[in-house]
Amino acid sequence: MSRYAYKTIKKYVGKALHRYDMISDGEKIAVGLSGGKDSLTLLWILNERLRRIPINYELIAIHIDPGFEGGFSTQLKAYCEKEGYKLIVDHTDNGIVAHSSENRENPCFLCSRLRRKRLFEIADELGCKKLALGHNKDDIIETLFINMCYAGEISTMSPVQEFFQGDFTVIRPLAFVDESVIKRFAKNMGFPVGENPCPSANVSKRAEIKIILNELYRSNRNIKGNIFRAMHHVKLDYMLT
Numbered sequence: 001m002s003r004y005a006y007k008t009i010k011k012y013v014g015k016a017l018h019r020y021d022m023i024s025d026g027e028k029i030a031v032g033l034s035g036g037k038d039s040l041t042l043l044w045i046l047n048e049r050l051r052r053i054p055i056n057y058e059l060i061a062i063h064i065d066p067g068f069e070g071g072f073s074t075q076l077k078a079y080c081e082k083e084g085y086k087l088i089v090d091h092t093d094n095g096i097v098a099h100s101s102e103n104r105e106n107p108c109f110l111c112s113r114l115r116r117k118r119l120f121e122i123a124d125e126l127g128c129k130k131l132a133l134g135h136n137k138d139d140i141i142e143t144l145f146i147n148m149c150y151a152g153e154i155s156t157m158s159p160v161q162e163f164f165q166g167d168f169t170v171i172r173p174l175a176f177v178d179e180s181v182i183k184r185f186a187k188n189m190g191f192p193v194g195e196n197p198c199p200s201a202n203v204s205k206r207a208e209i210k211i212i213l214n215e216l217y218r219s220n221r222n223i224k225g226n227i228f229r230a231m232h233h234v235k236l237d238y239m240l241t
Contacts, residue, residue: 005185012176013045020160022171023130025055029171030123031132033061033087035076035194037186038134042174043085044189046132059132061087062122064115066095072194079192088126090118095198108204120168135172138179138210141227145209154239156231178224 017023031046033039043061050056061080065073073089080087097103098111123131135143135157144156159175162168174182201207216223 002184002188005181005188008181009041009045009174009177009185010049013049013173016159016173016175020171022160022173023055023057026057027130028058028060028126028128029130029132030119030126030128031059031061032119032134033063033076033080034134035063035072035192036134036196037182037191038136038139038174038179040134040191041182041186041189042132042134044191046173047083047085059086060126060128061085062119063087063089064094064118065089065091066098066111066115066198067091067093068095068197068199070195070197072192075192075194088122090122092118094118099199106205107200108206111198120163124168129167130169130171132171132173134174136174136177136179136182137224137228138213140172140175140231141224142206142209142213144227144231145213146205149209150205154234 023029029046031039031043033043043059046059063073063076065071073091077087077089092114094111094114098107098114103110119131123129140156144154147153147155157172157175159172161170163170213224
């Protein structure tokens with residue numbers, strides 16, 4: 001295990017959990033498990049911290065298979081069984097529908113919306129009032145720029161978001177963690193690596209924004225931190241209304 005990566009993730013996950021009061025004793029929490037490095041890291045750290053904190057909670061991982069050939073739900077099942085994680089696999093045709101000729105929307109937008117809807121439904125069936133997702137610091141910054149460039153609004157994902165008049169809550173414990181640290185940790189831990197079968201995996205709006213932001217980050221090491229801090233210090237008096 002990379003001690004640096006582990007300590008960094010432990011520190012910033014703890015910071016997010018405490019600042020936003022994300023998890024309480026006795027809760028049953030659904031974890032969206034895509035099979036990528038972020039969600040696998042999230043499931044691992046939430047499970048690991050149970051051994052060193054005074055509260056208890058239950059984790060149930062949910063994987064939504066989008067229906068593409070070459071998916072890795074079988075690989076995820078084997079991994080979760082080996083590690084002792086509870087896993088629900090739901091087979092859908094969300095990805096196929098999102099990329100069909102009948103869909104006039106952005107395929108990523110529709111696929112994401114259908115996946116989120118199914119996660120909510122399954123979590124509700126399981127009696128989970130919270131859904132933990134693996135979005136990291138980079139994801140939150142990228143979403144800000146995606147919404148500005150393609151939706152014409154200044155908004156992003158919040159570390160904690162309530163839905164359905166507060167009956168359901170989405171939490172993002174990795175919100176303060178850099179993607180680079182998660183990559184290092186996941187590689188060191190030997191998490192299963194699945195090839196993303198989605199045809200839009202490398203051509204999405206998010207991928208375009210990521211390229212632009214990485215160029216900025218390379219030009220000045222302070223830019224990422226400044227952008228992230230700026231989202232906590234919005235001066236409404238200097239915004240157009």
